[in-house]
Amino acid sequence: MEDRHKECLKSNRDFLCSNISLSTGLLAKLSESGVITDEHLQKLQNIKRNDTTKAAVLEFLTEVLPRRAPEAFNLFLEALSESEQEHIADHLKKWLGDICSEDAGTFKSLRAELRSHYERRLASIRPMPWQQDIYLNLTDVFVERQLKLKTNYKGDERIVTMDDLFTPQQTKEIPRRLLIEGNPGIGKSTICQTLAHEWGKQSCGRHCRTLCVHSFDLVLYFHAGDFIDEESVAHAVQKHLLPSDYSITTSELQGIIKAKNVLIIVDAFDEANAGNRTLDRLIEGDILRHKTLLITSRPNFLQNKLSLFDSKFKVEGYDIREQLQHVERYAAHQNIASAPFESMLEEESIIDLCSNPLNLTLLCLLREEDTQLRITRTALYTSIHRIIKQKAAKRLNLIEAEVEESLLRPLYRFAFEAHRKNETVVGENDFKKVKNFQQVCEVGYLTRELSISRLQPEVRFQFTHKTFVEFLTAKHIAEMDREERLNWMQHLRYADYRIRIKELAIDDGFYVEQNEPILAFLFGLLEEESAELTQMASLVIKETHFSSEHHPISFESSCNASHQLLRLLAELNVVPPELADVICKRRPPLINIHHYCSDSCMKGMLKLCNLRFQPPIPMNLIVRYVTRFNPFRAPLLIYIRLREWDEGYIPY
Numbered sequence: 224m225e226d227r228h229k230e231c232l233k234s235n236r237d238f239l240c241s242n243i244s245l246s247t248g249l250l251a252k253l254s255e256s257g258v259i260t261d262e263h264l265q266k267l268q269n270i271k272r273n274d275t276t277k278a279a280v281l282e283f284l285t286e287v288l289p290r291r292a293p294e295a296f297n298l299f300l301e302a303l304s305e306s307e308q309e310h311i312a313d314h315l316k317k318w319l320g321d322i323c324s325e326d327a328g329t330f331k332s333l334r335a336e337l338r339s340h341y342e343r344r345l346a347s348i349r350p351m352p353w354q355q356d357i358y359l360n361l362t363d364v365f366v367e368r369q370l371k372l373k374t375n376y377k378g379d380e381r382i383v384t385m386d387d388l389f390t391p392q393q394t395k396e397i398p399r400r401l402l403i404e405g406n407p408g409i410g411k412s413t414i415c416q417t418l419a420h421e422w423g424k425q426s427c428g429r430h431c432r433t434l435c436v437h438s439f440d441l442v443l444y445f446h447a448g449d450f451i452d453e454e455s456v457a458h459a460v461q462k463h464l465l466p467s468d469y470s471i472t473t474s475e476l477q478g479i480i481k482a483k484n485v486l487i488i489v490d491a492f493d494e495a496n497a498g499n500r501t502l503d504r505l506i507e508g509d510i511l512r513h514k515t516l517l518i519t520s521r522p523n524f525l526q527n528k529l530s531l532f533d534s535k536f537k538v539e540g541y542d543i544r545e546q547l548q549h550v551e552r553y554a555a556h557q558n559i560a561s562a563p564f565e566s567m568l569e570e571e572s573i574i575d576l577c578s579n580p581l582n583l584t585l586l587c588l589l590r591e592e593d594t595q596l597r598i599t600r601t602a603l604y605t606s607i608h609r610i611i612k613q614k615a616a617k618r619l620n621l622i623e624a625e626v627e628e629s630l631l632r633p634l635y636r637f638a639f640e641a642h643r644k645n646e647t648v649v650g651e652n653d654f655k656k657v658k659n660f661q662q663v664c665e666v667g668y669l670t671r672e673l674s675i676s677r678l679q680p681e682v683r684f685q686f687t688h689k690t691f692v693e694f695l696t697a698k699h700i701a702e703m704d705r706e707e708r709l710n711w712m713q714h715l716r717y718a719d720y721r722i723r724i725k726e727l728a729i730d731d732g733f734y735v736e737q738n739e740p741i742l743a744f745l746f747g748l749l750e751e752e753s754a755e756l757t758q759m760a761s762l763v764i765k766e767t768h769f770s771s772e773h774h775p776i777s778f779e780s781s782c783n784a785s786h787q788l789l790r791l792l793a794e795l796n797v798v799p800p801e802l803a804d805v806i807c808k809r810r811p812p813l814i815n816i817h818h819y820c821s822d823s824c825m826k827g828m829l830k831l832c833n834l835r836f837q838p839p840i841p842m843n844l845i846v847r848y849v850t851r852f853n854p855f856r857a858p859l860l861i862y863i864r865l866r867e868w869d870e871g872y873i874p875y
């Protein structure tokens with residue numbers, strides 16, 4: 224029997240005991256429709272005879288009816304109507320009707336509140352955190368993304384569009400746990416934002432389909448950090464999605480979430496996964512198992528939880544067509560000609576930056592500011608950083624050196640501290656230590672706006688993007704003295720590991736790539752200081768066993784710790800001679816190129832080839848899998864292969 228029916232019987236118990244007549248007619252109808260068995264019938268008649276009708280009715284209401292099948296309640300109402308007790312059935316129906324319409328009212332106003340919240344708050348994106356007044360209209364600039372769906376355990380993939388997000392895949396069941404993985408700045412948050420914003424608009428018009436985001440009664444849009452210290456999803460909704468004067472009780476909210484078809488979107492798992500018990504339980508299906516949960520994360524953070532997801536997607540970088548669409552929309556939005564942006568896409572030096580939406584937006588901004596284009600990620604962020612510094616100096620009426628000394632250095636330290644805790648926020652206690660904190664904020668990297676939360680227990684400042692935290696952290700480390708910096712590096716992990724003991728429910732893992740966003744910036748920032756750079760590279764060479772002989776290449780091999788040096792070299796414009804010497808002396812007997820090698824790994828290999836070691840380092844490659852390479856990378860790969868052939872080595 225349904226909960227609300229049980230509730231109805233309980234609330235009206237006194238009325239029912241006083242008014243129901245256990246007539247032969249009623250009992251006959253009840254046993255005819257199977258609501259009571261012959262034993263029940265006998266028992267009720269015994270109680271009626273030996274005690275009172277009231278006692279028999281009470282027995283029926285508490286011991287018999289609630290334990291029968293779900294349809295028993297309605298059969299009971301029918302039996303009442305057909306045995307001249309229709310007024311009792313009407314009384315119960317009215318009670319249920321009142322409750323339902325009250326529920327419906329609560330639900331409708333909650334839905335309206337969330338819709339208007341998303342419509343207002345998620346309508347724009349601010350890619351340039353130092354200029355909150357510059358924002359792009361989400362609907363204008365959003366480029367429909369392609370997602371790669373992993374179709375089996377072997378890693379086969381196929382391309383789907385965002386329309387297919389909620390479509391049942393090979394199991395034919397509606398997916399309940401969905402994961403979208405992608406690199407920093409690739410547009411995961413924008414996808415989440417678009418979904419919630421779309422839902423806020425009520426319908427997507429002609430292409431609204433059964434399984435689009437509008438098929439959900441409610442969409443709850445969170446940042447992973449919203450669940451920290453919240454004991455349930457309902458608590459998180461109250462604190463982060465509803466204004467504090469919105470009147471709804473936690474149990475009403477829980478009731479609605481339980482009864483309705485709900486989509487829970489949780490952005491940035493990688494930014495707030497430590498000690499996040501409620502989020503873990505949600506992913507594991509320990510709570511709200513039958514609700515749809517969509518999580519986004521950078522790769523390699525969900526290792527031990529991957530198997531819990533029904534559908535796993537990967538957001539790829541922009542292809543040429545999407546890049547073009549992105550710059551066209553950017554130009555149209557800013558109301559300027561798109562030609563300079565389009566020609567930018569063809570510049571050899573920045574081609575690999577253009578596939579990342581965040582970087583591409585920043586490049587557009589630089590192009591608008593007429594800055595010379597930069598060729599590595601570090602150089603790009605350094606240019607952005609310089610613009611921020613210039614603007615802050617002008618605004619605060621200081622010279623740039625003062626901004627650097629008194630405002631930016633504290634900021635680098637904040638970033639370093641925040642990154643160490645894997646956070647992107649600065650808490651009250653931290654910023655109280657700096658006397659000119661207000662000015663530090665005005666530089667522009669920090670905003671008061673904490674994702675979309677409305678109620679905050681303490682004032683906190685948010686770094687607008689994790690990539691900026693990493694860049695600023697690297698700035699802090701770059702300014703350390705050598706000993707301190709090497710000490711910091713010593714404490715990083717340089718080996719991948721995976722521990723899995725099923726019996727003890729232990730499942731833990733680490734991939735060295737997790738350290739690379741910062742290390743790569745650090746390499747880029749210290750490019751000119753060749754002694755420091757060489758020291759760092761030597762440490763990486765030693766810790767990752769770059770020089771040693773590796774396992775024979777096979778289909779399963781991957782771009783792992785031993786390729787870290789290559790991936791970091793990609794961040795340099797030129798490998799300084801001092802470093803080239805060290806690499807030459809400690810080069811490995813052989814380098815395996817895997818079909819999983821990343822773009823930066825390829826770029827690093829090319830740098831290595833350009834050093835023209837004598838004799839050259841042989842490279843291994845399974846040619847059979849070349850077709851599996853991204854077509855945009857294939858020319859680079861073929862180039863590496865030809866170079867090696869030129870120099871007399873033929874890969875097998």
Ligand SMILES: [Zn+2]
Pocket residue numbers: 426427428430431432435436437438
């Ligand atoms: Zn729709």
Ligand SMILES: [Zn+2]
Pocket residue numbers: 772773774785
């Ligand atoms: Zn190896």
Ligand SMILES: [Zn+2]
Pocket residue numbers: 781782783786817819820821824825
């Ligand atoms: Zn590699």
